Amino acid sequence: MQRVYNFSAGPSALPEEVLKKAQSELLCYGTSGMSVMELSHRSKDFIAIFESAESLLRELMRVPDNYKILFLQGGASSQFAMVPLNLMNKNKKADYVNTGTWSTKAIKEAKRYGTINVVASSEDKTFSYIPELDPSKFDKDADYFHITTNNTIYGTRYATLPDTGNVPLVADMSSDILSKPYDVSKFGLIYAGAQKNLGPAGVTVVIVREDLVGNAMEFTPTMFNYKVHIDSDGMYNTPPTFGIYIMGLVLQWVKEQGGVEALEKINNEKANTLYNFLDESSLFKSTVKGKDRSIMNIPFVTGNEELDAKFIKEATAAGFVQLKGHRSVGGMRASIYNATPLEAVQKLVEFMKKFEMENK
Numbered sequence: 001m002q003r004v005y006n007f008s009a010g011p012s013a014l015p016e017e018v019l020k021k022a023q024s025e026l027l028c029y030g031t032s033g034m035s036v037m038e039l040s041h042r043s044k045d046f047i048a049i050f051e052s053a054e055s056l057l058r059e060l061m062r063v064p065d066n067y068k069i070l071f072l073q074g075g076a077s078s079q080f081a082m083v084p085l086n087l088m089n090k091n092k093k094a095d096y097v098n099t100g101t102w103s104t105k106a107i108k109e110a111k112r113y114g115t116i117n118v119v120a121s122s123e124d125k126t127f128s129y130i131p132e133l134d135p136s137k138f139d140k141d142a143d144y145f146h147i148t149t150n151n152t153i154y155g156t157r158y159a160t161l162p163d164t165g166n167v168p169l170v171a172d173m174s175s176d177i178l179s180k181p182y183d184v185s186k187f188g189l190i191y192a193g194a195q196k197n198l199g200p201a202g203v204t205v206v207i208v209r210e211d212l213v214g215n216a217m218e219f220t221p222t223m224f225n226y227k228v229h230i231d232s233d234g235m236y237n238t239p240p241t242f243g244i245y246i247m248g249l250v251l252q253w254v255k256e257q258g259g260v261e262a263l264e265k266i267n268n269e270k271a272n273t274l275y276n277f278l279d280e281s282s283l284f285k286s287t288v289k290g291k292d293r294s295i296m297n298i299p300f301v302t303g304n305e306e307l308d309a310k311f312i313k314e315a316t317a318a319g320f321v322q323l324k325g326h327r328s329v330g331g332m333r334a335s336i337y338n339a340t341p342l343e344a345v346q347k348l349v350e351f352m353k354k355f356e357m358e359n360k
């Protein structure tokens with residue numbers, strides 16, 4: 001069985017080197033005589049895996065010392081509640097920008113805990129752009145300001161981050177963490193599900209500025225309290241051990257590629273390869289324009305649903321899989337995260353050219 005070109009939005013392609021390394025260590029990790037999956041989370045071997053993953057992430061993202069890193073469970077979706085429960089603790093209000101399905105869900109969840117001011121939305125055009133932000137609409141007394149840096153379904157991303165002054169910026173970075181350098185010091189909190197750029201599903205990374213933690217709402221469930229996890233060095237309960245191990249391998253791989261700056265270069269090249277073709281094509285069209293275009297998720301359409309279905313069917317048969325767009329956008333979407341090689345995008349474009357010729 002041959003491996004395919006996997007364009008899934010998540011869980012998504014992992015670096016082949018990582019999978020091979022995990023395969024070689026699956027039965028016996030180091031000198032432990034057992035699999036990582038069988039190691040106690042309190043064992044010396046696992047603590048070393050845990051600490052190495054944390055320090056690699058700190059190094060790669062240049063996380064300042066006054067930020068804590070947590071490896072939690074529950075996916076980014078749990079953070080939709082955990083963020084307000086822990087951070088909406090002074091004035092019980094927060095600003096949100098609505099740039100897609102995940103922002104909408106984050107807003108809905110946060111509304112359970114306080115007053116949410118939606119400062120801008122791009123819902124009017126199926127979230128195909130990042131709305132202009134008018135700082136006069138920002139609430140200076142908001143406990144935080146929430147954005148989704150990259151919108152997985154709609155293929156948009158912030159070209160520049162909003163300046164929120166003293167109001168902590170909180171970001172759902174699930175689909176573009178480690179794809180390009182972000183200045184962590186500009187954020188109060190960053191969260192991301194691992195299953196795109198970091199590793200397998202099951203680990204959720206949270207990077208939080210220390211001074212924001214410690215005032216969770218009184219009724220916050222213990223497991224939803226950042227302070228509980230920080231105070232127990234991430235071992236309040238059993239962390240997702242195998243996922244953290246794979247994430248550590250992915251982070252090591254990122255370092256070997258030259259770090260986030262090097263990956264950004266390749267990611268731009270990958271995205272430009274596809275966008276340049278889409279902009280010239282007489283059949284396929286990109287659904288997003290200009291600076292808002294994501295370099296991770298690229299939706300495109302032919303404008304004809306039957307032709308879209310034919311393309312997806314033929315692409316799948318040719319080994320280009322998971323190209324079906326999200327149902328709210330239709331058409332196709334190529335997710336090209338860090339682990340997708342340039343070659344996969346080049347081959348996809350070749351295939352699209354051929355399809356275009358055959359379906360004029």
Ligand code: PMP
Nearest residue numbers: 075076077102152172174175193
């Ligand atoms: N935010 C974004 C930007 C996402 O892409 C996703 C998942 N695709 C989520 C949140 C939800 O993540 P999870 O499934 O880990 O809860």
